[in-house]
Amino acid sequence: xxxxxxxxxxxxxxxxxxxxxxxxxxxxxxxxxxxxxxxxxxxxxxxxxxxxxxxxxxxxxxxxxxxxxxxxxxxxxxxxxxxxxxxxxxxxxxxxxxxxxxxxxxxxxxx
Amino acid sequence: xxxxxxxxxxxxxxxxxxxxxxxxxxxxxxxxxxxxxxxxxxxxxxxxxxxxxxxxxxxxxxxxxxxxxxxxxxxxxxxxxxxxxxxxxxxxxxxxxxxxxxxxxxxxxxxxxx
Numbered sequence: 438x439x440x441x442x443x444x445x446x447x448x449x450x451x452x453x454x455x456x457x458x459x460x461x462x463x464x465x466x467x468x469x470x471x472x473x474x475x476x477x478x479x480x481x482x483x484x485x486x487x488x489x490x491x492x493x494x495x496x497x498x499x500x501x502x503x504x505x506x507x508x509x510x511x512x513x514x515x516x517x518x519x520x521x522x523x524x525x526x527x528x529x530x531x532x533x534x535x536x537x538x539x540x541x542x543x544x545x546x547x548x
Numbered sequence: 549x550x551x552x553x554x555x556x557x558x559x560x561x562x563x564x565x566x567x568x569x570x571x572x573x574x575x576x577x578x579x580x581x582x583x584x585x586x587x588x589x590x591x592x593x594x595x596x597x598x599x600x601x602x603x604x605x606x607x608x609x610x611x612x613x614x615x616x617x618x619x620x621x622x623x624x625x626x627x628x629x630x631x632x633x634x635x636x637x638x639x640x641x642x643x644x645x646x647x648x649x650x651x652x653x654x655x656x657x658x659x660x661x662x
Contacts, residue, residue, distance in 0.1 A: 439590075441590065445588055469649070471650070473653075478655075478658075479655050479656070480552070480554075480638050480640075480653035480654050480655045480656050481591075481638070481653045482653065483650055483651075483652065486650060525591070529649065533649075534579060534596065534598075534642065534644055534649055535593065535604075536591075536593075536651060537590075538590040538591040539590060540588055540589055540590050541588075541590075
């Protein structure tokens with residue numbers, strides 16, 4: 438079993454739709470959860486960073502963590518063509534530099 | 549220059565060549581990382597340096613040789629690579645230990661081994 442599972446997609450949505458991305462994980466010791474966005478031919482950029490369970494909102498982006506279910510989500514509201522990218526979930530234990538990544542979900546927002 | 553920079557951005561090499569990838573971080577971090585990114589696979593951590601000392605070597609073949617001369621620079625020396633080594637090689641940096649471990653990535657070097 439992979440430590441982090443992420444649906445690879447691809448996901449294609451019309452402009453303005455809500456995009457929902459998910460990852461599940463097996464290691465209950467993970468405490469920090471991240472979402473990275475990676476545009477084509479670019480490196481990943483940190484989008485959202487959450488500690489433990491709960492929700493975090495930043496503009497059109499909402500990150501949710503449900504540690505009891507070992508499940509994290511990223512929602513993108515009012516999606517724009519500029520949101521077209523691959524989204525990677527990542528997570529780590531406290532005081533650990535090692536990140537465990539999902540394989541990434543490729544999202545296309547159609548104008 | 550800001551953030552994390554990598555050169556070259558693209559590299560094509562034969563299996564008998566020797567080449568080096570360079571990474572430089574301008575964020576004042578004390579840890580640097582090499583990752584390999586292959587299509588539809590999670591990022592694979594290859595090497596980690598903290599304060600110029602290697603703290604992680606994830607069973608990477610010896611044809612990959614890292615070098616960290618100071619906290620701002622990281623190299624990956626390549627020799628006698630195989631076609632399956634073709635991938636995007638990403639460098640990242642962060643603070644090591646403490647609360648903030650966010651890793652910031654460079655744009656990557658797209659490596660093709662013929």
